[in-house]
Amino acid sequence: MRIPPAMAAPFDFLPLFVIQRAVGLVFAQVMARHPALLDRLGDHGAKRYGFLPTDLPLSFVVEPSIPMISVLRRSVPVTTDAAIEGPLYLLLALLEGKYDADALFFSRDLSVTGDMEAMLALRNALDDCDIDLPLDLGAMAGPFGPLVTRAVGYVREQALLEEAPAWN
């Protein structure tokens, strides 16, 4: 599942600070709810990781030990220790451990560059910390939490269902 160009286009015009604010809140929530991530990352927590969705005109740079996430226009070159590139839904699925990263590498759906030791540590740390985006987002939505959890969960379910045949 790729984000259609028509849906991705508005991100070219949306002010970066708005996207940064929204993404930063989600990132802070995830880091706060999964402290074990940093322990498993060890020294690699201080590295800079690039997440480059191929279907969005944006790049995300994560520095776990700070913790900080920076959003940049895709046209702006990013300096990272390691980077992973692929469709957004696959990057999110990896974040949650829904897909096996090696299998996505074999199939060439994802590509990785830079410090592979850091990338491997991040992959393994994410895989262990049971991130559940619907629950994590719901937890920051106050009284609307259950609604948000259900809505995000529905979107995730549809995305995974759509891709399921690829594994058979």
Add this chain to the structure above:
Amino acid sequence: MELICPAGTPSAFHEAVNAGADAVYCGFRDETNARNFPGLNFSRDELAQSIAYARSKEVMTFVAINTFMRAGKEALWYGAVDDAVRLGADALILADFGLMAYTAERHPQARLHVSVQASASNADAVNFLVEAFGAKRVVLPRILTIPDIAKLAKKISCEIEVFVFGGLCVMAEGRCSLSSYVTGKSPNMNGVCSPASHVHYRQDGKDLVSELGDFTINRFPAGEAAGYPTLCKGRFDVGDSSGYAFEDPASLDVMAHIDALREAGVSALKIEGRQRGKAYVAEVVSTLRKTLAAGPLERPALMSRLHLLSEGQRTTSGAYEKRWR
């Protein structure tokens, strides 16, 4: 036959238990196990919690302490054995004879399994380990045919465990020096084959180029399934030809032969893959569990689900069905 399943993290451990493992094998977060990759493996607390969870589901936990001790640093390996026993591991998977001797002497009640890394592949070698250290099971190297295994089973006095699915080595477990030759680190001594610290990927036009140290290992054109950046799976120019000099990037799958393995005297079927994600563990363990319960005609369709999860998106029966001899 028991299904022995891999776990590189506590989360993968839970998936393996929930998907139908009879036993889960795992290792400590250090050089004592042959999957010493960054971000992987278990702290002592994590192992204790995982063993407790497995016990609650009547599943066993095997702890792999299967690298070879370094002179002067034996305490790291001895400590791993002491802790695994203290935490309640159901078996220790060992490769180093010195560590087996330590375990047999200090923890005679501990169940000792001979790791594939020990390369015990004939009756004399296996029986020596049974007699000297009380080994209860041997994990056979992936160099034997099924008739070879059947002949061996009649001559040894311990259980046999064999790999049936997952990553396939160059078939010289415990003795392979390819990674060490290029990087100075090996699975045998450091727990890492082709360590990530020495791996680089780059795009060259539409080709994906993988490099290990100073060597180009492979070049995958657009659309071709990729493999691991190990020397044994490298594509090289040899004389006038170019191709896979050692072996193709493919994973092992001998689930089509489980009846023959049972008849040969095999007690346990092992899945490789402690370095893989929990999604892989859940999918492979549940599929193999269903396949074990299915009839021979249903098995190929069930196992075909796993091709895309395999290295190079291909599988092979390897030496179990040695057609090249």
